[in-house]
Amino acid sequence: xxxxxxxxxxxxxxxxxxxxxxxxxxxxxxxxxxxxxxxxxxxxxxxxxxxxxxxxxxxxxxxxxxxxxxxxxxxxxxxxxxxxxxxxxxxxxxxxxxxxx
Amino acid sequence: xxxxxxxxxxxxxxxxxxxxxxxxxxxxxxxxxxxxxxxxxxxxxxxxxxxxxxxxxxxxxxxxxxxxxxxxxxxxxxxxxxxxxxxxxxxxxxxxxxxxxxxxxxxxxxxxxxxxxxxxxxxxxxxxxxxxxxxxxxxxxxxxxxxxxxxxxxxxxxxxxxxxxxxxxxxxxxxxxxxxxxxxxxxxxxxxxxxxxxxxxxxxxxxxxxxxxxxxxxxxxxxxxxxxxxxxxxxxxxxxxxxxxxxxxxxxxxxxxxxxxxxxxxxxxxxxxxxxxxxxxxxxxxxxxxxxxxxxxxxxxxxxxxxxxxxxxxxxxxxxxxxxxxxxxxxxxxxxxxxxxxxxxxxxxxxxxxxxxxxxxxxxxxxxxxxxxxxxxxxxxxxxxxxxxxxxxxxxxxxxxxxxxxxxxxxxxxxxxxxxxxxxxxxxxxxxxxxxxxxxxxxxxxxxxxxxxxxxxxxxxxxxxxxxxxxxxxxxxxxxxxxxxxxxxxxxxxxxxxxxxxxxxxxxxxxxxxxxxxxxxxxxxxxxxxxxxxxxxxxxxxxxxxxxxxxxxxxxxxxxxxxxxxxxxxxxxxxxxxxxxxxxxxxxxxxxx
Numbered sequence: 081x082x083x084x085x086x087x088x089x090x091x092x093x094x095x096x097x098x099x100x101x102x103x104x105x106x107x108x109x110x111x112x113x114x115x116x117x118x119x120x121x122x123x124x125x126x127x128x129x130x131x132x133x134x135x136x137x138x139x140x141x142x143x144x145x146x147x148x149x150x151x152x153x154x155x156x157x158x159x160x161x162x163x164x165x166x167x168x169x170x171x172x173x174x175x176x177x178x179x180x181x
Numbered sequence: 182x183x184x185x186x187x188x189x190x191x192x193x194x195x196x197x198x199x200x201x202x203x204x205x206x207x208x209x210x211x212x213x214x215x216x217x218x219x220x221x222x223x224x225x226x227x228x229x230x231x232x233x234x235x236x237x238x239x240x241x242x243x244x245x246x247x248x249x250x251x252x253x254x255x256x257x258x259x260x261x262x263x264x265x266x267x268x269x270x271x272x273x274x275x276x277x278x279x280x281x282x283x284x285x286x287x288x289x290x291x292x293x294x295x296x297x298x299x300x301x302x303x304x305x306x307x308x309x310x311x312x313x314x315x316x317x318x319x320x321x322x323x324x325x326x327x328x329x330x331x332x333x334x335x336x337x338x339x340x341x342x343x344x345x346x347x348x349x350x351x352x353x354x355x356x357x358x359x360x361x362x363x364x365x366x367x368x369x370x371x372x373x374x375x376x377x378x379x380x381x382x383x384x385x386x387x388x389x390x391x392x393x394x395x396x397x398x399x400x401x402x403x404x405x406x407x408x409x410x411x412x413x414x415x416x417x418x419x420x421x422x423x424x425x426x427x428x429x430x431x432x433x434x435x436x437x438x439x440x441x442x443x444x445x446x447x448x449x450x451x452x453x454x455x456x457x458x459x460x461x462x463x464x465x466x467x468x469x470x471x472x473x474x475x476x477x478x479x480x481x482x483x484x485x486x487x488x489x490x491x492x493x494x495x496x497x498x499x500x501x502x503x504x505x506x507x508x509x510x511x512x513x514x515x516x517x518x519x520x521x522x523x524x525x526x527x528x529x530x531x532x533x534x535x536x537x538x539x540x541x542x543x544x545x546x547x548x549x550x551x552x553x554x555x556x557x558x559x560x561x562x563x564x565x566x567x568x569x570x571x572x573x574x575x576x577x578x579x580x581x582x583x584x585x586x587x588x589x590x591x592x593x594x595x596x597x598x599x600x601x602x603x604x605x606x607x608x609x610x611x612x613x614x615x616x617x618x619x620x621x622x623x624x625x626x627x628x629x630x631x632x633x634x635x636x637x638x639x640x641x642x643x644x645x646x647x648x649x650x651x652x653x654x655x656x657x658x659x660x661x662x663x664x665x666x667x668x669x670x671x672x673x674x675x676x677x678x679x680x681x682x683x684x685x686x687x688x689x690x691x692x693x694x695x696x697x698x699x700x701x702x703x704x705x706x707x708x709x710x711x712x713x714x715x716x717x718x719x720x721x722x723x724x725x726x727x728x729x730x731x732x733x734x735x736x737x738x739x740x741x742x743x744x745x746x747x748x749x750x751x752x753x754x755x756x757x758x759x760x761x762x763x764x765x766x767x768x769x770x771x772x773x774x
Contacts, residue, residue, distance in 0.1 A: 100242075132235075162231040171290060
């Protein structure tokens, strides 16, 4: 996993392979540690994520709340079909902006 | 994850698999991935594989989260059964359990938890949670969108593999799309997957096709046997050089080991020449080529090397794609072949344990002789894996009863057979029934050679109850002390009678102790399955606890059968649902008031 700051307002996370019970807490803490008050967009690149479970969903929600507290938002970038299905099944596509292109 | 079992019963189409997973998130994840690979080999569609993988992780994680510290080390058991129209999974946990509501609603959109059970319910067609003391089972069923038919599993396998090949083909370059031969080869191999093809033959044809499709001149297939990478096949057969083994080499001297180590393809060309020690030097004139390490999931299976001697053109990307695709087929076939071997082996082992259990059960007396006012009660609880516990009670004309309890070290058929031999040997020496020490010496002389030849031994306690003089004569061959309670419920144990187990020394002699056994006294003969009963934290019941328990049970004028039941209840309560790991056998002898 890589955490980058392409602009002062944007935090970008790439290279995640799985987001599940075994690593969800770690991922959440790492991203939170990198989050600065100036950040208003968190781009989470999901294109490399092959597995997402309910603990991973919990991490997404938790990050969503962190960003909203500073008037920002989480954007989920290019989730694979199986990951999209889980987001839709749990209605979380209503919470996040999902970027498919 | 450990402990793999799988079998295929004869009637209809049904395949099953059992996996054990340690009770932690990482192990659950790995188990779900393994289950996914197995389900995939039974033509479950890709979309359903994604769903099953998630459902299994959610179910396993739920158990991990609910597991109390004390039960943390008890593994989860995942059992799968795949039928023509449905897949069923049963997940057994050792937690206090939870309520599985009929209807599960999504939590508030911004809640960080509470979606696991919702996902399980949503992605399966049927779910039920059966709770019992210390052990619960989550049963999940899901219809298959593409049913399989027993008569035509190959046709469906073909269909699925064709779909997968299609994806692979789409990803390939334009050049490949025009390569009719490559497509034909891929469809042909995908059609063969899952059939019981002979692996060397399958691999031989596949490599020969690879040589022609990739315009290369030699191929080497090496497969892991345990941790060693060994040569499986070299083509062309007619002009193959003697290929040295990779033993004692490291990645700096073997490109094949380099590919395994780095898990990346290694290209051979002028800029990356072979080390002088590299076994591939055996191919004269090797100009260019590629080493591809392959595996299944996280497990590495081996390497394939293609070598070109006709010119020094590197392999084109389309040719590399063909190599990867065909080797993926080979990997599936290798895993299938190994699963089949393992299945056969586990079937033999289980059958052996069943036969052992049958023999062992047939040896126990159907009914116990009584000799008023002396009462007897016995219990023999078999563990899942049969040990070699055994007991016998024989009437000695008008003089009394001979009680034998024994534990043959080992399990399965050999242990059961020795229990049978021991039973016969004892029964053939009626003259010695009133003298347990002499009986054990004589039985030991008879059995010692046979036992020591197979490194087995038996612990035995023999007790003669003299019904006239109201006393016990006892001898032990390495067996646990005889516990007895006097009428006033004070405990005594016969300590001075321990000898070597049968099967150690043909000349072993045994001491004999004599104990008065007046009205109201109780004696207990038992095997280590009793003292080694474990509670959910893995603590053993122990001798001390048994010694404390016995006087408490005996107080009051309680018949032997009642004493037996009380002891069973106490052991059950101690285990709190943990299944016994060894046979639990004991005999209660009581002199009624």
